[in-house]
Amino acid sequence: MPSASPGADWLHDLPLAPGSPDLRMGTRALDVTQWLPVDDKTPAEIELRKQLLAEHGSDVARIVPGHETGLTELTSLIEIHLQRRLDPEVGAPVDQLAVATAEDMLVMWRDEKHWRLIGGTLLFPNQWNLNDKIGKTVAAIHAPVDGYSELLEARVDQFFDRLSAARPVWRRNWFFHQDPTFYQPNRMIESPVFSIAEVEQLYIRSEWQTLRRLAFSGLIIFTVKTQVEPITELKARPALAEQMCVFLESASARSLENKDATDRHVAIIDYLRS
């Protein structure tokens, strides 16, 4: 039995309630003091972000012109929250944001009809990139998500309209991945997994996401904290591992697909129960 490292205790927050519906809003009230949390991995993650920013520049951090005031409001909010100034030597304001925290921050703006992505920072993308999605509506951004238009689109649009600056929220997603790399800007084809030895090479990748409206500009900031742990950390927590097995046993084909667990779930269950 592998031993559990405390740095992976966030695994206990994975949403593992079994059964339908396949896709959930899963939003919960956020205590703002918990926004942008710092943990023992944060310094190394910020170093990695600095490298990625130097390599990829405006492909990973940019804002559509015309929204500078909103960006200034976001910067002030972050400075107050972190109780320190962002580093002006890093470069443009959006570059400073990119390396100020371990979180990615996507900026949403409402035109006459729709909420749209107008930029932000995306250094730890989970198989998507800013160039493909910038300027798009929330619905268009989610076009590749099977079931989104049917189950979530109307609810998310309405949720955005009603989100108040006083009541930010959080949600969490998770996936089984073969590659633990944080910077994954392109869709990857995951292979089927049949043996226990192959399962042991898998990782759980999860995003702790928050949504917060800025009081003056009205922009909505979507933050994404990416966390990756080897599946052995799940195995090291037997009660949680059993919860995962129950989830996988009852999940629909669409839900398994959404978790990158298709053609793997049987082997994963065998491993977690062995």
Ligand code: HEM
């Ligand atoms: C309450 C708000 C939101 C909900 C309920 C939601 C829901 C979802 C769900 C269910 C998925 C499938 C993967 C997963 O389980 O996370 C997804 C994927 C995704 N979401 Fe959201 N989302 C929300 C807000 C946003 C925002 C503001 C953005 C802005 C960039 C965004 C960008 C994406 C992207 C890029 C994907 C991957 C799409 C792809 O496969 O290409 N989401 N979202």
